[in-house]
Amino acid sequence: MEKRCKILIIDDEEIVLDSCLQILSGGDYEIRTAGNGILGVDLAEKFRPDVIFVDLKMPGISGFEVLEKIQEIDPTIVTIVITGFATIGSAVEAMQKGAFDFLPKPFTPDELRLITRRGIEKRKLVLETLALRREKELLREHFAAIVSHELKSPLAAVQQYLYSLSNELSDQLTEDQQHRFERIQTRIGDLMQLIHTWLRAITVDIESIKENFAPTSIPVVISKAVESVDPHAIRKDIAIRTAVQDDIFPVLGDEGTLVEAVVNIVGNAVKYSPAGSHVEITAKNFDDEVAITIEDDGIGISSDDLPFIFEDFYTSRSDKQIEKGSGVGLALTKRIIEAHGGNVSVESELGEGSTFELRFPALINQPIELSPINNEFMNKT
Ligand SMILES: Nc1ncnc2c1ncn2[C@@H]1O[C@H](COP(=O)(O)OP(=O)(O)OP(=O)(O)O)[C@@H](O)[C@H]1O
Ligand SMILES: [Mg+2]
Incomplete structure (x- = not known):
């Protein structure tokens, strides 16, 4: 038999608690109530609800603090804020901080039942995703x-x-x-x-990568990656051109694995491009981030393949593929980039080429000694 869903309602108005209890009593729920934030947090800890309703305006600890504490207890609990019309702005703020939805007062029984069902669905989805992961x-x-x-x-x-x-x-x-x-x-x-x-x-142990984090120079990472891919590029008569902003910020990271990540993407650009084409690498500061783009005019990636290319062992279904690979390079690359607090995205069109973009949080105000790099492309443009 499926276990009953647990609901906790935290509100300082007794009439709200009573009416919620009454309205939801027809559903197959196990319900608890708390008249203030402290009791609510305590119950959240012991009762471990699936869904918690929190009144944003309560004396004592505020609804926002209660939301924060619930996050610490179990971030998978679905929270819904109860709010007066005057505090809709705060409800939006609460949702930006992770609340699932809000219920404006006064609410009808149907509104409460509907939002409860949606909250429970959401909780099931969150738990299923976690289990799948x-x-x-x-x-x-x-x-x-x-x-x-x-x-x-x-x-x-x-x-x-x-x-x-x-x-x-x-x-x-x-x-x-x-x-x-x-x-x-x-x-x-x-x-x-x-x-x-x-x-x-x-x-690859992402946690151990983090132990070696130090200020790392982007030009050094790029030049080492290019050096590693160059023999393959030269054999295919593909020119790799780089344009790196002079005063590019360093990033906090592990040089070896960052080089590995860039090698995988530049290596793909060379592998999946016809002989005689070009690969362009640019690196620039973007506000408090550093962006590296790798652009090729190779075979491109179909929209059917694009959502999956960062998955383990995925290789394109296209028969246009010039060389076959094992499909692990990009999955590994994504894990390395995310371990650095960065992200990778791609735009591509079949037959037109691909552009991969890597973004990392920059280490601003931490200049490090930069070694010279082949800036041929930048000097040309
Ligand atoms: N620049 C690119 N142009 C066209 N297709 C690409 C490009 N980069 C990746 N792909 C497609 O994405 C798939 C996954 O790339 P990934 O680097 O993970 O694996 P791989 O290159 O097949 O093998 P390896 O593990 O040796 O890198 C490739 O098989 C290819 O189909
Ligand atoms: Mg590859």
Whole structure:
């Protein structure tokens, strides 16, 4: 049997409490009431309601303080503020601070029943989303364990046996046999690399990245990323041009993983663009943020694929794809960027190219020694 939903009503007017109790008593709810903020917070802690109604104007601790305390107790509790017409402005403010909705006084029984049902629906959605997220985390952990124990170790053993076998037989093998041995070794090497990439994506420990946070120079991050992708770009005759604002703010972060994030995006730009095209990287200050954009005129991403490209193991369904990947680069990149308090967005059109934008909170008033960077593109424009 499904558990009854719990509702708490906090209001200093007894008549409001009584009428709420009366109106909601027909529903299958477990209801508690509190006549002031302190009692309300205490009950929220012990009773753990699904939905709490809070009167914004109460003597003693205010409705706003009660909302804050409820957030601390359990941010998944759905809160609805009760307000007089004169305080609708405060209700809007309360919603900006996380309240789900507001109920203006005086209200009809139907209005109260409706908003209660909506609050409960919302609470169910919040709990379901949390459960799904937890399940996804568990899957990630299980997958990591399977990949490392069931795949990586046996494959490493095969690699080792093969290596010693080919050494032992080296002077007895024909040229063709030698060639086939080498191909097996290369294929196994590729598989090991793939498993390594998967494991990196699944197990990257965001919390430990944060331990190494220090003021980090954006030009340095960009130049290291370009240096790493350049050999691939040169092979495809793709020019990577950079335009970095001279006085760009540093960010608080971990240089190594930031370089990895930019490498993944610039690497994609090169990988998914035709030979002879261009990739442009720009970096600028935007108020209290730093924005890095990476623009290519490659194959682009269809609107069907676009919402999913930051998910683990997602690769485009398009048959236009020039090179196939394993679909972990962007998922890892997103986690790294978010661990830095930043975000990544993309605009793209199939056949037209893509623009990725990375935003990070800037470290303002913290100049750091910037190393020189190839600013060829900026000097040209
Ligand atoms: N600049 C781009 N242009 C076109 N498609 C892109 C671009 N960047 C990403 N994509 C699409 O998004 C998918 C996911 O990218 P992601 O970097 O996560 O994985 P991948 O490149 O396939 O493999 P890898 O794990 O080796 O990076 C790609 O497979 C590709 O279809
Ligand atoms: Mg990639």
